[in-house]
Amino acid sequence: KQEVTQIPAALSVPEGENLVLNCSFTDSAIYNLQWFRQDPGKGLTSLLLIQSSQREQTSGRLNASLDKSSGRSTLYIAASQPGDSATYLCAAPLQGGKLIFGQGTELSVKP
Amino acid sequence: GAVVSQHPSWVICKSGTSVKIECRSLDFQATTMFWYRQFPKQSLMLMATSNEGSKATYEQGVEKDKFLINHASLTLSTLTVTSAHPEDSSFYICSASVSGRRSNYGYTFGSGTRLTVV
Numbered sequence: 001k002q003e004v005t006q007i008p009a010a011l012s013v014p015e016g017e018n019l020v021l022n023c024s025f026t027d028s029a030i031y032n033l034q035w036f037r038q039d040p041g042k043g044l045t046s047l048l049l050i051q052s053s054q055r056e057q058t059s060g061r062l063n064a065s066l067d068k069s070s071g072r073s074t075l076y077i078a079a080s081q082p083g084d085s086a087t088y089l090c091a092a093p094l095q096g097g098k099l100i101f102g103q104g105t106e107l108s109v110k111p
Numbered sequence: 112g113a114v115v116s117q118h119p120s121w122v123i124c125k126s127g128t129s130v131k132i133e134c135r136s137l138d139f140q141a142t143t144m145f146w147y148r149q150f151p152k153q154s155l156m157l158m159a160t161s162n163e164g165s166k167a168t169y170e171q172g173v174e175k176d177k178f179l180i181n182h183a184s185l186t187l188s189t190l191t192v193t194s195a196h197p198e199d200s201s202f203y204i205c206s207a208s209v210s211g212r213r214s215n216y217g218y219t220f221g222s223g224t225r226l227t228v229v
Contacts, residue, residue, distance in 0.1 A: 032217065034217045034218060041223070042222060043220045043222040045220075046217055046218070089154065089155075093208075097145070097208050098145070099145070104154055
């Protein structure tokens with residue numbers, strides 16, 4: 001049974017810091033892993049999708065890595081900005097398409 | 112990119128009435144859509160998987176008769192909360208899988224519907 005865990009649950013950093021969000025999963029037989037951002041009261045915005053054959057994906061200041069052997073993925077945010085404040089969720093799909101989510105990391109970037 | 116449009120974004124209804132939430136895939140065909148519920152400060156909880164042209168598959172503990180799902184076309188899925196009660200107040204989000212010919216392009220989500228039952 002796939003379980004997805006995210007740490008930390010909450011993170012507060014000053015503007016400009018580089019930071020790392022962690023995601024771990026129990027079943028390494030995933031075929032992709034996706035990172036999302038959720039602003040309060042809003043839906044989910046896809047940030048990065050890493051296929052199982054890939055090690056990392058980059059988009060602007062965001063870089064996500066995937067290590068299937070250790071069951072871990074990290075989301076790296078460079079030069080954080082107040083606008084990055086949101087909840088970040090990682091998710092892995094099961095066969096049949098169900099997404100298993102972590103509990104999320106609530107990020108606050110202070111100006 | 113693939114977009115899922117969800118309406119309404121918020122709704123307030125009286126106890127005992129029914130509310131319909133719509134999700135449309137705007138630029139792709141969604142054979143399968145997923146409906147989630149989210150409580151404050153919690154992650155998403157999958158309620159059901161909606162398949163075009165067939166009955167939805169509900170997760171354990173989700174009442175089929177209370178949460179009616181219809182997926183009549185490849186671009187539209189609806190969730191109807193029947194005989195709503197205050198405990199049904201929550202944030203409901205739909206999503207669809209975006210699949211290309213060779214790989215899965217992940218999931219795209221609607222903007223969510225805040226339901227308040229008074």
